[in-house]
Amino acid sequence: MKTSDAVLIAESLKGRFAEGTYSRRARAVLEHRRIAFKQGHWIVVLSGFVEPILYLFSFGYGVGKLVGRIQVTPGHWVSYAQFIAPALLATSAMNGAIYDSTWNVFFRLKYDGTYKAMLATSLGPLDVALGEIGWALFRGLIYATGFTAIVMPLGIIKGWYGLLAIPAAVIIAFGFASIGMLYTTYAKSFAQMDWVNIVMLPLFLFSGSLYPLSIYPEWLRYVIEALPLYHGIQIVRCLSLGIIQWSLLVHVAYFVVMIGIGVTFTTRRMRALFMR
């Protein structure tokens, strides 16, 4: 009997690193999502896109008139809109990534049998985790790019380094999508999924998005500095304002660790759930 293409493809991975876990085909999962997206509901994505723009106009121009200018580093003053725009961008990257990696993954996990179907093929759990996280990341990227495209012509984000906000958004979205999907693999009920929404709003409001952390007492600053969105906001704010300093590496490292934990344990959970 002639060996099928599917078997030849699977056999070609023999001896490669993590062959039972990763078939180097996360892009097949991405392709599935892309096809489903084209046939699906666009308006949901659009609403998430508009939200930060509305915040920017309301707070940036309204509250900005009352607040005046803000000092970001000694001697470096920016308008209030310039101060909050990077935070809104980081938050929209987070929101985009979280929506897809939590609620949408939850339905595919619990009701659609999507992952069971995927793992009955020659895909491995890491392919599925990377594909799904990658798609969620993509939504975060779309939000961030759209936001930048609107804000740059207005001069709120300036210069070539302003564009660095986009790769920054990718890192942020990747981190949140990884952790979002990991959380979802543990969730059993809708109530547990609602916690995601409950956590996200305060995360946005208190992570140094609308005012500098210096307003807080010292102990509270430490708490905020332990949270991921603070680091995300710092990355985008520093890059888009052209403040290149060593602390950037710490913020990026925070996300690298988050991505590492998210991807590793999501893969393990997928195996535990569908391939015990």
Added chain:
Amino acid sequence: MSTIDPATGGKEPLIIARGLRKEYGDFTAVDGIDFQVNRGDSFGFLGPNGAGKSTTMRIIAATLTRSGGDISILGKDPEVRGPEIRAHLGVVPQQDNLDNSLTVEDNLYVYGRYFGLSRTFIRNKIEELLAFAQLEEKRGVKVEALSGGMKRRLTIARALVSEPEILMLDEPTTGLDPQARHILWDRLFRLKEQGVTLLITTHYMDEAEQLCDRLMVMDKGRIMAEDSPANLIKTYSTKEVLEVRFGSDRNAQFADQLRSMSDRIEVLPDRVLMYSDDCESLLHEIVSKGMQPTTSLVRRSSLEDVFLRLTGRSLVE
């Protein structure tokens, strides 16, 4: 690829299990079973819900780890070579897990991509599969709009996209109406004729008789018997069965008297089954002794009778 064992009549063994076990805590789902499936077999696992059929199937499909024993699929260990083994298999799960938001065609396409197959290969394959599943006119329709029978056929077509050597079907016709079942059986029969090895779990005896050359009767994680459907009936039952009903209160009342007239009887809540090679004479005898059943039926023995004999329980409870 694999060696040919003369004991199997020259057929190449595809799956060999020895002492296969699966435990969940204190519960033993599969209790040390041995079996072998050869190329071209149409092999059935017959048993009630909870017999360990689906568990066995999942171990074969490399989506469940075993607790003990050995299993090799095309000479490979599923726990070491999972993705490779899954590339050899076409899996039709008990519950359809198609993507309802995609069209019929796109469901086949994305599944093919999971195996890493090229776009051209899949596009050509889709034509063949749509024809096979009789879904050509539904190609652009979203799956959520399909009937249960169509979804099942699509799930089977999807499992065939990678040209698997072994097609695994877990309760393929459960929940389908009689007409849809017959269409499905016809499709599966065609695959069998093409030499595809079929692995089927079912708790329907008619399905097992229709589709399987070899049957493994399972109960409580153990193998009760293994043979062709005809041989199982020959070994574990008589040629004919007489079913008599005296009304629900009186079935048990006559049981002792009936027992003396036949080697084996089974008293079920609604009827009494009597096993004999000559049931017409048996019925005459019953009537001549003054017991007048309200209804009586002489029929050929079926796998249901085999199962009742082997386990003391009915297959569908």
